[in-house]
Amino acid sequence: MSYGPDAVAHDADGKTVFVSGAVAGDRVRAVVDRDEGRFSHARAVEVLEASADRVAPACPYAGVCGGCPWASLSYEAQAAAKRSGVVDSLARIAHMGAERAEGLVAPIVSPGEPWGYRNKVELAVATEGGRPALGMHAAAGEGVVRVKECPLLDGRHAKAVRAVSGALGYLAGSHGLDLERVGIRVSRRTREVEVALWGRPGAFPRAQASKVLADALRPTSVVRVMQKGPAKARRIAGVECLSGAGSWGEQVGSERMRVSAPSFFQVNTRGAEKLVELVMDALQPGEDEEAMDLYCGAGTFTLPLARRAGFVSAVESYGPAVRDLRRNLESAGLDNVDPIGGDAGLEFPDTDADVIVVDPPRAGLAEDVVRQLSERPARAIAYVSCDPATLARDLARFELAGTFSPRRVTPVDLFPQTFHVETVTLLERA
DSSP states (O other): OOSSSSEEEEOTTOOEEEEETOOTTOEEEEEEEEEOSSEEEEEEEEEEEOOTTBOOOSSTTBTTBTTOTTTTBOHHHHHHHHHHHHHHHHHHTSOOOHHHHHHHBOOOBOOSOSSSOBSEEEEEEEEETTEEEEEEEBTTSSSEEOOSOOTTBOGGGTTHHHHHHHHHHHHHTTSOOOEEEEEEEEOTTTOOEEEEEEEOSSOOOHHHHHHHHHHHHOOSEEEEEEEESOGGGOEEEEEEEEEETSSEEEEETTEEEEEOTTSOOOSOHHHHHHHHHHHHHHHOOOTTOEEEEESOTTTTTHHHHHHHSSEEEEEEOOHHHHHHHHHHHHHHTOOSEEEEESOTTTSOOOSOOSEEEEOOOTTOOOHHHHHHHHTSOOSEEEEEESOHHHHHHHHHHHHHHTSEEEEEEEEEOSSTTSSOOEEEEEEEEO
């Protein structure tokens, strides 16, 4: 399997062909639909001989909906492919070689069930017959797939997708909504359900939207998130509470957190708990030590760090997440944290932290941040990554700087039925 939705094949000339609709070990008849020069893309039109790892998907929309591209691959094969992908990235991109990479990467950790693990889904909005249609993002990248339920979403709320789609589709028949997407967050632990309506500023049927959603789903919060700017550079123009709490509450381990709709939060709550456990076990922060948490978001790692360390400097660039962090610290009664709003490279704390957590976005760490981290006297860094390629690039930069070296890389499967994999890497002084 590729690091992507497709299986990998080769044509008679040895050229790489990425095949959608196939799994590793299949023999298929496929049609090339795109030639990119060094490689081609094809789609499977017939399975001639099924792989031993091929299974019947648990979701009837697999293959047309883009949410579970690996649903036809057995879970055991998914886990093995994800770990192999991490090893391969370290060997090739970090130039560690196969033997060292294999030794560094621990067995993959699967923190929950392979279905029903998500606390969030997003509905796409398209126009069909002149009217807005809501559903899951289509695998082909355009349009929507109307579904009755999403098996990836927590089982108690699996039918929330249909309820929200139906309610807003009904309202769109008589009111202009001008929606760009709709987010649904659910919690089995707190029983909170939030619907976030994403769109542009302007007139909006606030009362009517609240009513149809209350009738369909009884959410604990309905918010409207307004954005400005071009499609690739959206910025939040405001968040408006239409009904309820105005934010979503979840419990991660012993910590109760509130998260606003624009803020990032792991879509797998049990997976988030496993990440916290791995980070704390790796760093073993002491009460007489100082900690640093870069790209801290709403405080998933900051709160447990503050329970264990003497002081924490927490840096986050996204305004809504900074506000969530401050609120969560206040609710938890923690006053040993300095929440710093700003870019990690520009607002790098001037402190001699003993332990450091970094949890950057998919793009990884800026080269300047690696340099600044390498100049710190810290004894250990825990690097939480959602992309093996950028992780490997950054680990090579750390080793080039000569201060920190990776000791263990643990893959964590937060996203079953997809190719994505999270990792926790422990770096110690070289």
